Amino acid sequence: MQLADASLLKSDAYIDGQWVAAEKRFAVTNPATGAVIAEVADADAAMARHAIEVAAKAQKSWARETAKTRAMIMRDWFNLIMQNQDDLAQILTLEMGKPLAEAKGEIAYGASFIDWFAEEGRRITGDILMPHQHDKRLMVLKQPIGVYGAITPWNFPNAMITRKVAPGMAAGCAGVVKPAQQTPLSALALAELAHRAGVPAGIVNIITSSDAAAIGGELCANALVRKISFTGSTEVGRRLMQQSAETVKKVSMELGGNAPLIVFDDADLSVAVPEALASKFRNAGQTCVCANRIFVQDGIYDDFAAALTEEVKKMRLGDGMEAGVTIGPLIDAAALEKVAECVEDALAHGAEAVVGGKRADLGADLGAGLETTFFEPTILTDATPKMRVFREEIFGPVAPLFRFKSEDEVVGLANDTIFGLASYFFARDMARVWRVAEQLDYGIVSVNTGIFSNEIGPFGGVKQSGVGREGSRYGIDEYLEMKYVCLGV
Numbered sequence: 001m002q003l004a005d006a007s008l009l010k011s012d013a014y015i016d017g018q019w020v021a022a023e024k025r026f027a028v029t030n031p032a033t034g035a036v037i038a039e040v041a042d043a044d045a046a047m048a049r050h051a052i053e054v055a056a057k058a059q060k061s062w063a064r065e066t067a068k069t070r071a072m073i074m075r076d077w078f079n080l081i082m083q084n085q086d087d088l089a090q091i092l093t094l095e096m097g098k099p100l101a102e103a104k105g106e107i108a109y110g111a112s113f114i115d116w117f118a119e120e121g122r123r124i125t126g127d128i129l130m131p132h133q134h135d136k137r138l139m140v141l142k143q144p145i146g147v148y149g150a151i152t153p154w155n156f157p158n159a160m161i162t163r164k165v166a167p168g169m170a171a172g173c174a175g176v177v178k179p180a181q182q183t184p185l186s187a188l189a190l191a192e193l194a195h196r197a198g199v200p201a202g203i204v205n206i207i208t209s210s211d212a213a214a215i216g217g218e219l220c221a222n223a224l225v226r227k228i229s230f231t232g233s234t235e236v237g238r239r240l241m242q243q244s245a246e247t248v249k250k251v252s253m254e255l256g257g258n259a260p261l262i263v264f265d266d267a268d269l270s271v272a273v274p275e276a277l278a279s280k281f282r283n284a285g286q287t288c289v290c291a292n293r294i295f296v297q298d299g300i301y302d303d304f305a306a307a308l309t310e311e312v313k314k315m316r317l318g319d320g321m322e323a324g325v326t327i328g329p330l331i332d333a334a335a336l337e338k339v340a341e342c343v344e345d346a347l348a349h350g351a352e353a354v355v356g357g358k359r360a361d362l363g364a365d366l367g368a369g370l371e372t373t374f375f376e377p378t379i380l381t382d383a384t385p386k387m388r389v390f391r392e393e394i395f396g397p398v399a400p401l402f403r404f405k406s407e408d409e410v411v412g413l414a415n416d417t418i419f420g421l422a423s424y425f426f427a428r429d430m431a432r433v434w435r436v437a438e439q440l441d442y443g444i445v446s447v448n449t450g451i452f453s454n455e456i457g458p459f460g461g462v463k464q465s466g467v468g469r470e471g472s473r474y475g476i477d478e479y480l481e482m483k484y485v486c487l488g489v
């Protein structure tokens with residue numbers, strides 16, 4: 001690692017503006033080499049409880065600051081992040097594996113939420129309503145919800161934190177963040193920069209831990225925490241919602257997806273192919289909005305499959321720190337196993353791997369005890385709904401291509417899932433574009449483009465993909481309570 005500023009690499013938890021060691025530590029490894037890159041404080045429930053109490057105290061004075069003061073501090077934080085973009089990207093690639101160029105993109109994407117919500121915080125407004133009686137005045141105030149708990153995943157170690165912390169900070173809340181065990185270093189580097197930017201002690205606390213259930217349990221059970229914001233699997237999200245029920249917390253949940261990507265006969269293949277590639281293989285297929293099922297209409301199935309295969313053959317698998325690498329390793333051995341099983345299941349049910357289809361033994365010469373988790377970028381043709389890849393989120397670089405005949409048929413197939421996060425389709429007929437966009441049962445519909453994420457559009461799912469929206473002008477509502485004031489005059 002060659003950081004311009006080595007002091008961005010932290011290994012203790014960040015509580016009340018201080019770096020706090022724990023009795024135990026856990027290892028963070030580089031998935032591209034298997035090497036240990038840091039030993040990080042392994043916080044327990046008592047440390048989480050302490051952080052919650054600290055946050056509750058700090059939040060009161062933070063809420064009394066003007067929105068402008070909060071915005072100026074956030075703006076300094078944003079600037080520091082962008083000034084340290086290269087270092088932050090290196091830390092991210094080393095702990096997570098995505099190619100450095102993608103990591104840099106994530107740092108800018110993550111920072112965009114801080115920039116955006118600094119501004120949105122100054123535009124929180126209430127209402128004055130027409131009263132029902134002459135001697136009454138009716139108003140709606142918006143106030144910070146208080147302390148929130150944020151639990152974030154490893155696939156976007158930076159942006160999934162800023163997408164929660166920025167609206168919380170702008171709204172006048174204080175947070176306790178538990179980053180994923182695999183990727184705590186990006187979270188700690190963000191905290192260091194928040195500290196330098198003058199974010200007051202206690203407003204952002206980072207609890208690193210290998211015991212997610214203990215920290216999650218405390219965040220959900222503690223009555224001081226008024227909101228839980230989670231990004232991760234549907235299974236864990238369900239559990240957090242159940243645990244939050246006891247103290248009736250507000251929750252927002254960004255959970256799993258099973259994104260359809262539909263290519264209609266009238267699609268422009270020169271657009272559909274590169275955009276499908278970007279949607280499917282970004283982050284080695286490890287995003288909850290990656291195309292999971294690619295449905296291609298009969299008339300262009302063969303052309304699309306051939307063109308996509310050509311592009312996939314050009315991808316370069318390897319260590320994300322190396323120049324020219326376009327696809328990195330999977331996060332860990334369990335992820336590799338899951339992807340391999342999904343592919344085996346598809347092959348056993350009649351699919352054909354026209355490219356890839358197996359793990360790559362890159363880095364096999366690293367030395368004893370070091371294992372890597374590379375899977376070859378893969379295209380499976382002749383996929384059918386009987387296969388696991390139809391029902392389950394693959395979370396890997398595997399593109400199953402399903403053949404369909406009619407619009408009605410494919411809309412039915414696309415909606416035949418418990419999930420409802422992102423969907424994509426490619427078509428040029430305007431009437432069809434409207435029809436299909438309206439019929440897809442998803443929180444996000446991406447038409448003729450494979451990349452839609454930014455700070456401006458509302459990100460979130462329907463059905464078992466979650467509740468609430470992040471980013472956009474709606475995202476700050478998740479951190480605000482509405483108070484109705486009825487004034488007798």
Ligand code: ADP
Pocket residue numbers: 151152153154178179180181212213214215216217231232233234236237239240
């Ligand atoms: P993934 O399968 O992508 O790792 P998870 O839902 O398991 O997704 O993880 C997302 C986040 O949830 C991580 O920070 C992880 O540590 C945390 N997590 C996992 N299990 C629990 C749990 N029982 N309670 C609270 N948080 C959890």
